[in-house]
Amino acid sequence: MSADTAAPAALTADAAVVGAGPAGLAAALELARAGLDVLLLDEQAEPGGQYYRRPGPEVLDAVGDHRPEGGRLVARVRAAGVRVLSGHTVWGVDDDRRTLLAASPGGAAVRVRARWVVAATGAYERSVPFPGWQLPGVVTPGLAQHMSAEGVRLGRRAVVAGSGPFLLPVACALLERGVRVVAVAEAGRPYTPGPASLGALRFPARLAELASYAARLARHGVRVHQDTVVARAHGADRVEAVTLTRFSDPERVVARHGVDLLCVGYGFRPQADLPRLLGCAVDRDPATGDTVPRLTPTGRSSVPHVYVVGEAAGAAGAPTALARGRAAALDILASSGRAPDRGERRRLAVHLASLAGFTRLTAALYPAPAELVPALARRLPGPTLVCRCECVTADAVRAAAAAEGGSDVPAVKGGTRAGMGLCQARECGPALEALRAGGPGTGTVPARVPLRPLPLAAVLELADTPGEDV
Amino acid sequence: MNAYDAVIVGAGVLGAATALELAEAGLSVLVLERGAPNREGSGTTAGNLHIQAVHTRRPGQAVPLDSEALLPAQKAADGLWALAEERLDADLEVRRNGGFMVAETAEQRRELRTKHVWERRAGLRTELLDGDAARDALPLLGPTVTAATWCPHDGYANPLKAAPAYLAAARRLGARVEAFTPVTGLERRGPAWRVRTPRGRHDTPVVVNTAGPWISDVSALAGVDMRMSPVAIQMHVTVRERPVLHHLVQHIGEGMSVKQVTAGNLLLGGGWPARRMDLDGRSSAGVAGLTGNVAQAVRILPFLARLRLLRMWAGPLAATPDEMPVIGPVPGREGLYVAGGTYAFTFAPLWGETLARMIRGERPRIDVSAFAPDRLTAPAGDADPAAPAHTEKGTAPC
Numbered sequence: 001m002s003a004d005t006a007a008p009a010a011l012t013a014d015a016a017v018v019g020a021g022p023a024g025l026a027a028a029l030e031l032a033r034a035g036l037d038v039l040l041l042d043e044q045a046e047p048g049g050q051y052y053r054r055p056g057p058e059v060l061d062a063v064g065d066h067r068p069e070g071g072r073l074v075a076r077v078r079a080a081g082v083r084v085l086s087g088h089t090v091w092g093v094d095d096d097r098r099t100l101l102a103a104s105p106g107g108a109a110v111r112v113r114a115r116w117v118v119a120a121t122g123a124y125e126r127s128v129p130f131p132g133w134q135l136p137g138v139v140t141p142g143l144a145q146h147m148s149a150e151g152v153r154l155g156r157r158a159v160v161a162g163s164g165p166f167l168l169p170v171a172c173a174l175l176e177r178g179v180r181v182v183a184v185a186e187a188g189r190p191y192t193p194g195p196a197s198l199g200a201l202r203f204p205a206r207l208a209e210l211a212s213y214a215a216r217l218a219r220h221g222v223r224v225h226q227d228t229v230v231a232r233a234h235g236a237d238r239v240e241a242v243t244l245t246r247f248s249d250p251e252r253v254v255a256r257h258g259v260d261l262l263c264v265g266y267g268f269r270p271q272a273d274l275p276r277l278l279g280c281a282v283d284r285d286p287a288t289g290d291t292v293p294r295l296t297p298t299g300r301s302s303v304p305h306v307y308v309v310g311e312a313a314g315a316a317g318a319p320t321a322l323a324r325g326r327a328a329a330l331d332i333l334a335s336s337g338r339a340p341d342r343g344e345r346r347r348l349a350v351h352l353a354s355l356a357g358f359t360r361l362t363a364a365l366y367p368a369p370a371e372l373v374p375a376l377a378r379r380l381p382g383p384t385l386v387c388r389c390e391c392v393t394a395d396a397v398r399a400a401a402a403a404e405g406g407s408d409v410p411a412v413k414g415g416t417r418a419g420m421g422l423c424q425a426r427e428c429g430p431a432l433e434a435l436r437a438g439g440p441g442t443g444t445v446p447a448r449v450p451l452r453p454l455p456l457a458a459v460l461e462l463a464d465t466p467g468e469d470v
Numbered sequence: 471m472n473a474y475d476a477v478i479v480g481a482g483v484l485g486a487a488t489a490l491e492l493a494e495a496g497l498s499v500l501v502l503e504r505g506a507p508n509r510e511g512s513g514t515t516a517g518n519l520h521i522q523a524v525h526t527r528r529p530g531q532a533v534p535l536d537s538e539a540l541l542p543a544q545k546a547a548d549g550l551w552a553l554a555e556e557r558l559d560a561d562l563e564v565r566r567n568g569g570f571m572v573a574e575t576a577e578q579r580r581e582l583r584t585k586h587v588w589e590r591r592a593g594l595r596t597e598l599l600d601g602d603a604a605r606d607a608l609p610l611l612g613p614t615v616t617a618a619t620w621c622p623h624d625g626y627a628n629p630l631k632a633a634p635a636y637l638a639a640a641r642r643l644g645a646r647v648e649a650f651t652p653v654t655g656l657e658r659r660g661p662a663w664r665v666r667t668p669r670g671r672h673d674t675p676v677v678v679n680t681a682g683p684w685i686s687d688v689s690a691l692a693g694v695d696m697r698m699s700p701v702a703i704q705m706h707v708t709v710r711e712r713p714v715l716h717h718l719v720q721h722i723g724e725g726m727s728v729k730q731v732t733a734g735n736l737l738l739g740g741g742w743p744a745r746r747m748d749l750d751g752r753s754s755a756g757v758a759g760l761t762g763n764v765a766q767a768v769r770i771l772p773f774l775a776r777l778r779l780l781r782m783w784a785g786p787l788a789a790t791p792d793e794m795p796v797i798g799p800v801p802g803r804e805g806l807y808v809a810g811g812t813y814a815f816t817f818a819p820l821w822g823e824t825l826a827r828m829i830r831g832e833r834p835r836i837d838v839s840a841f842a843p844d845r846l847t848a849p850a851g852d853a854d855p856a857a858p859a860h861t862e863k864g865t866a867p868c
Contacts, residue, residue: 095745095756390733403507404641406649410752411506414513414630417733422709424781440650441506446752449760453709453778456764460775463761 009109009461013039013083015332016100016114018090018274021049022318023310024120025073026325031118032080034333039112040082041102043089043452047074049122051318053146063151085110092449093277098305101462107455109462116305116332119275119293120325123268123311126369127427128376129394131384132233133264141170141265148173155261159242161185161230163366164267168213174263175220182257184217185228187247187266187372190365192226206358228254229376233262247367250379266369268315269430275301275308276447284444285314287363289370289433291444297349299328307332316359323352369430377434386435387428389421397435408441409433419445422453474500474646476676476829477665479653479688482512483629484809485680486636487822490558493643495826500672501637501645502665504652504684508633511682512815514785516705516739517629518718518727519564520816521548522571522596522621523585528703528725528741529762535793535812537585541592542836543795543817548623550819560635562627563732569624569718570608572770573617578723582619585722589621596621610715612772624718626729629815636822656691656806663692663805676829679800679808683749683786689847692803697791697846698811702747703739704755704784706763708777710734719771726766728774736777738767744784753784787814790846797821798842799828808843 017028020042032038040047046054052070055063065071078084087105090112094101100112125140132138137155141162147154148170157180160171171181191214217224231245231253239262246252269290276282281294281302292314299307307328310321330345380386382395400415401407409432412418419425419432425445433443476492478485481503492499501507521544526534548566555562573579582598589596597620604618605611611618637647648669655666656677665672681688683700690696715730725740742763745756760782768775788810790796795811807829809821824834 092757095758101757403649404647406506408506408509411509411513414509415634417630420781422780442752448781448783449755449757450779450782453780455776455778456708456768457775459761459764459779460768462757463765 010111011039011113013037013112013114014336015039015116015118016041016112017118017120018100019049019120019122019310019312020044020047020074020084020086021120021122021310021321022051022073023312023321023325024049024118025052025077026322027118027120027307027309027329028082029073029077029080030326030329031332032077032082034338036333036336038082039085039114040077041085041088041090041100041112043087045087047077047084047086050142050146051321053149055150059150063149066149089452090274091451091454093274097279103454103458107458107461109458111462116307117278118307118309118325118328118332119278119312120310121271121274121312123315124271124426126266126269126373126430127264128266128373129380129384129386129428129431130230130232130264130376131381132235132239134385134388135233135235135239136237137235137239137260138233138262138264141166141263144261144263145170145173148177151177153177153179155179155259157182157257157259158261158263159183159185159230159244159257159259160263161228161242161244162265162267163187163372164265165190165210165362165366166265166267168210168217170263171222172213172216174261175216175222179261181217181220181222182259183223183225183244183255185225185230185244185254187227187229188365188367189226191224225254230262230264247375266372267366268311269369270312270314272308272312273447273451275306275312277449277451278306279303280306280308285370287368287370288315289373289430290314297327297352298331299324300331316355320352320355320359323348323355327352373430374434377431386431387416387418387421389423389427390417392416392418394435397432401436406439406441407436408443409436409445410442412436413445424448472500472670472672474498474672474674476500476678477502477663477672477674478678478680480679480681480684481507481633481637481647481649482510482680482682482814483508483633483636483818484512484682484814484821485678486633486640487818488678488680488809488825489640489645490636490643491822491826492829493640493645495830499640499645500674501640501647502651502653502667503647503649506649507637507647508630511785511787512633513629514705514783515629515787515815516727516737517626517632517731517815518729518739519548519551519566519625519627520544520813521623521625522569522594522619523589524813525571525720525722525725530743531725531741531793533791533793538588539794539840540813541588541594543820543838545592545594546836547817547820550823551625551627554627554819558635558639560631560638562631562635564625564627565732566623566625567716568620568622569720570604570611570618570620571720571722572604572611572615573722574614575616575723579617581722582617586619589619594621594623608717608719610771610773611719612770614769626718626731628732632815632818653688653691656688658692658803676805676807678825678829679806680810682788682810682814685788685808685810689800689808692800692806694800694803694806694847696800696808696843698788698796700747700749700786701789702744702753702784702786703741704744704759704782706738706760706782707780708736708738708774709780711736711777714773715771721766721770724766726763726770728767728771735780736774738763738774740766747784747786749786753786755782755784792845795821795841796843796846797824797838801844801847811841
């Protein structure tokens with residue numbers, strides 16, 4: 001990697017792609033193949049993002065590569081001449097709202113100026129607090145999947161809970177590592193045949209994929225509870241048990257399992273902080289409650305030189321991310337005078353529309369986060385920690401949100417310190433937004449520089465690097 | 471239609487402190503706030519308690535302030551902050567552990583000596599130290615520090631807690647707070663003011679304008695041209711660190727303040743101009759202010775270089791053309807009072823008390839006639855031509 005990471009302090013390119021997951025890789029490849037000078041920045045040590053997360057050499061030896069197609073895509077991206085800057089965290093945007101600010105693995109400051117910016121910054125896992133979620137042994141499904149893929153056995157007995165199709169492959173990944181998965185708890189009722197699930201017949205391949213996970217779980221005797229959520233994780237120093245209750249009837253206990261591993265997540269939400277810093281207009285997605293950039297079908301934001309692709313444009317899965325990355329690239333090529341094949345753009349548009357159909361179907365099968373998260377937040381017992389970084393309870397947040405005359409999310413943050421800790425509301429943001437009673441003022445957590453905690457030494461270096469070399 | 475003895479416009483720390491004083495005196499009080507309480511200047515400030523004489527210019531500030539003239543007010547504010555937590559029955563994270571004002575150049579050392587004389591004259595206990603003595607007292611200071619004054623009274627309080635605690639105490643005494651309720655009209659009706667809002671109107675003999683960056687806008691509703699300018703400055707904070715710095719550290723020649731807040735984060739400020747002021751939404755902090763502030767802070771306190779920046783933010787404040795505070799009755803508008811301007815956070819308990827005494831016809835604790843609003847409401851032709859009505863960039867940190 002060293003050839004990739006030794007970077008001068010100020011870089012220029014035709015296009016800067018931020019995030020080397022499926023969408024960023026696809027966009028970078030398309031742009032570079034058409035002759036554009038492309039810079040691909042990614043905070044991980046290796047390109048691939050979360051989906052194609054590249055195993056390190058020792059993991060490769062021990063457990064192999066669980067997504068070899070990712071490795072092939074990365075190889076094509078490199079072969080196309082894309083300059084890959086791994087280990088580079090894009091932490092902000094300069095005062096011109098055009099120049100990206102990054103820190104190299106060694107903490108050196110890097111300024112990036114490009115004619116186009118493609119934000120492929122991915123998604124966060126959507127967490128909803130519950131009593132005991134701060135206990136060691138409670139993790140997100142995404143973390144459980146990564147660790148399992150790298151050969152790590154996170155526990156002996158696990159429950160996988162939350163909502164969304166992702167829970168099934170995670171449960172399977174744990175089984176593969178020899179974890180006894182006691183149960184999968186799904187907040188909705190997606191696996192009960194009903195009018196909504198009939199639509200799945202239009203997507204036989206995806207249906208087959210889900211069916212294969214379900215079959216594997218059945219083979220291992222994993223119980224799939226529907227309409228079921230985690231009410232509480234029990235334990236002194238780490239998780240020892242979990243109580244599951246009906247989502248539709250919180251008083252009704254479904255089961256209590258002894259576990260040493262609890263994976264809980266409610267799908268993914270776009271990581272759109274960078275587009276927000278770049279000045280892109282955002283909207284609240286009525287179905288998910290997420291703050292999402294306002295985009296054309298090809299990913300162009302309200303700031304014409306900024307595109308948002310992949311999960312950052314709205315969580316929809318890897319196939320959609322790949323297609324979005326390509327679509328944005330073709331749009332950029334068209335506007336840069338390199339006329340790409342019109343037929344190709346049309347075929348891609350049809351493909352994207354078909355994928356969107358599948359996303360809509362999935363959304364219809366599972367509970368809408370915009371309703372699920374507030375419902376879960378409302379029933380949180382008062383002493384539950386909502387903000388784990390700053391130890392702020394649900395009661396404290398509620399009291400601040402109910403301030404006489406009204407309150408808003410920034411005021412709740414200021415009044416309680418919730419969301420002001422190390423994670424900067426990445427974990428508790430959805431719950432904070434949901435615990436706000438509504439009414440006037442800002443309902444969202446603001447995007448702020450730095451996007452990740454940044455060594456002050458890197459700030460010092462920035463002061464010494466040229467800002468206007470373009 | 472409701473009638474109150476006093477209506478306060480702005481639920482920042484000044485409005486909140488004034489509300490408590492008036493409610494305690496038995497007046498019926500309404501506080502109107504255009505957004506959420508304590509969200510603007512008062513909630514975004516660094517929360518310093520500036521008791522020793524301050525540096526006279528911050529980055530980009532056009533006019534130096536008269537720091538000698540502020541000393542009596544600083545001394546009085548110190549006494550009131552000492553009592554604030556007990557009085558409010560709240561933890562405001564008040565830390566009065568003292569502070570250093572450092573110098574690097576010969577010119578700055580001269581300024582330190584001058585202000586040290588003023589401080590002694592004002593009865594404020596400060597010590598003048600050379601560079602080595604300063605480093606003995608605070609080993610975290612870097613090698614470029616050649617002198618410092620030490621003031622045992624300097625400190626800080628948590629600005630996220632101060633105004634809310636004042637408001638809560640005022641409420642306990644019957645004061646009413648209406649958030650998200652902008653004032654849209656101020657008319658004189660006989661002996662009273664009629665205060666209009668989208669949610670109703672209120673008649674009152676006394677209106678207190680503590681609207682911070684919106685002071686001029688609110689004054690204009692009453693037909694008063696108050697020459698103040700909103701400006702936005704920014705703050706920078708690191709991740710939490712074990713307790714290492716127990717004092718406020720400032721710079722005599724440059725805008726800089728550094729301290730470690732109770733939660734453990736190191737807070738860097740000094741009046742650095744924000745990237746953009748947005749009075750309808752949130753002002754945004756910029757990279758220029760960040761790099762400038764961090765460079766000087768790391769020079770003075772080199773240990774900071776190994777910490778990580780967690781967050782930065784910007785907030786607005788109200789600047790006067792002469793960079794001095796403003797407090798008192800608005801000339802020609804009976805019953806209309808104003809308070810704001812420089813070091814509003816430090817002065818909040820004092821200005822709250824002062825306004826309440828003025829409103830009730832009592833003598834303020836200290837003479838504030840030098841800060842009277844008439845210097846800002848006089849026709850512009852009478853003003854000192856050297857003092858521009860607008861400072862474009864940063865100004866005093868509160």
